Amino acid sequence: MQELFASPFFGIALSVIAFWIGVKIQKKTGLVICNPLIIAIVLVSAVLLIFKIPYESYNVGGAMINMFLAPATACLAVSIYMKIELLKKNWLPIVVGASCGSLASMGSVYLMCRLFGLDSAVTASLMPKSVTTPIAVSIAGSHGGMTPITVVAVIFTGILGSILAPALIRVFHVQDAMTAGVSIGACSHAVGTSKALELGETQGAMSGLAIGICGILTVLFSLILM
């Protein structure tokens, strides 16, 4: 029986079914907290733990899904390219804002990890947590972090950002739509961007642009700082 679970079809089918259930639940409830990815991760983990299926068996199919992450990240270039006019017109405030945001994110995480006495592997896993998952995972991986912790922290941060965004805009008196969009994208990547799109078209486009720019800047900063 165990060797049947080691078929690539098992891991892929289980992932698709779990994700499908997650998407259904999100559509039904409409809550950001019911993120399909989180639901899928919980469901797949539960199946593996309950039926005592080793992670290695699941990962025969899982590795194939994982392979698509690199091309998916590369395609973020297409979404930045679609907004190139917006970027050309406002490149200075966007680049300055994204740089300050990325540095503040990495700096605050580093200081708090120090404060809480967390070890270097956990710190490396958390430092890139404000950028989009594929980039965060590559940064954490190349600096000795534990990538699953990065994945969970990134998604959690994204959900937080999308819940907090309207309140943060009020508290910090952000009137300009462009500023609001870049700020949301800088702190909560794609999950936040889905919220930014609800606030307005400019906010959405700017937030999407900030995902790519903050991603690249964070890679550069991590090369220098980590």
Added chain:
Amino acid sequence: MKIIKQIGIIFSICWIAQIIESILPFDFPASVIGMIMLFALLVLGGLKVDHIREKSDFLLSNMAFFFIPAGVSIINYFDVLKSCVLQLLVICVVSTVITFAATAYSMKLVLKLMNGRRRKGEQ
């Protein structure tokens, strides 16, 4: 054939990006190299969005799905997480607020300076 061609283009870029990653003397993620290469090709006109539209739409709109295996491997790290889950929550909340504030205030400042200069130029 159209989709196969698109897969071919994107996977070739990813493969070349991996080769570049292995040559570079420092750690720079191959996926980001691929992203920069693709962006450069689009800007320089070597590639049109139409050449890869369907495949890139497929990858971008299903992005979350591709992270399931990476997320599930968290079950191998339960021991590490158990000891620091509260700290992780605090770090995520606080740093999200700080990041938002830093981005918003720095952009406000730049926009204010730019407007000030523009007004000066008009006078």
